[in-house]
Amino acid sequence: MDWVPGFYSRTGSWWGPAEARITERDHRRVRLLGEHAGAGPHRVLELGCGYGTTAAATARAGHSVTAVEITDRVGFADSFSRDVAPGSLTLVNEDFYRVRLPERFGAVTYWNGFGVGSDADQRRLLRRIAAEWLLPDGVALIDVFNPFVWARWDGDETHRTPDPARGYAYELFEVTTFDPVTCTAVDTWWEAGRPDEKISQVLRCYSPADLTLLLEGTGLRLTAVTVGEESFAPATMRPGWAELLREHPEYVAVLRRQ
Structure with missing residues (x-):
């Protein structure tokens, strides 16, 4: 962890x-x-x-x-x-x-x-x-x-554009994957200008x-x-x-x- x-x-x-x-x-x-x-x-x-x-x-x-x-x-x-x-x-x-x-x-x-x-x-x-x-x-x-929803999100990609008026200053990308064998979701993010600096959270679903x-x-x-x-x-x-x-x-x- x-x-x-x-x-x-x-x-x-x-x-x-x-x-x-x-x-x-x-x-x-x-x-x-x-x-x-x-x-x-x-x-x-x-x-x-x-x-x-x-x-x-x-x-x-x-x-x-x-x-x-x-x-x-x-x-x-x-x-x-x-x-x-x-x-x-x-x-x-x-x-x-x-x-x-x-x-x-x-x-x-x-x-x-x-x-x-x-x-x-x-x-x-x-x-x-x-x-x-x-x-x-x-x-x-x-x-x-909940694994039933995270499994459905496997392969989903999201692009978040900045919205400074609401406090969101960064342009971000997200990709979600789900492993049905381990019942684990991996949620990966990166800044638009830093594609080589990806960070991920790994979430066990039950x-x-x-x-x-x-x-x-x-x-x-x-x-x-x-x-x-x-x-x-x-x-x-x-x-x-x-x-x-x-x-x-x-x-x-x-x-x-x-």
Whole structure:
């Protein structure tokens, strides 16, 4: 996973001026937290907080948030951390595979990042959530990359032109590939004037069934899946859910301790 800090720091410099702001996506995540963890307030651990927008929105909703981010994207969160009343926001610029935290949390969240690394890496993180961070009655909410959509994007190419008025200063190209054997997507980007300086993120995708297998031995169990605005228990899959799942590149896995 040596590519992680460089990829997200560089793309953060491309997109941060435009995207480091709280949007409806952040508020939706806060609503999901309330639906699955209860009204609270809760102590919340957010892993891989990126620009810190969701962490700030969660804190402003009254929760006490500890947000961990390895890259310098966390620098954007400094502006949010100064105004989070009525809750609190603590920023930790460290690797969440190594960080030591002195308390447990009623909720652990990981938005738009699970799947970086190998299956063994995911299990190592899941074990930390269960054994070190999550309270016995707590809940973990984790975005999981959906293989059905990423497979459909195999070979897609995108050209993004600059839009300075919105904060996008760079002309960028993107190519997405998907390996059906390893169920892994590779998302490659480069600046128009630097075609020899490509950077890629490698994303392991999991169907709900694959995720259930991954969870074995981690101390966590899958209790619900949220796709778009719909939630269901994995055992109650019925006609219509499969079509809904194919529409979204991610779904939220709701996990609890065994």
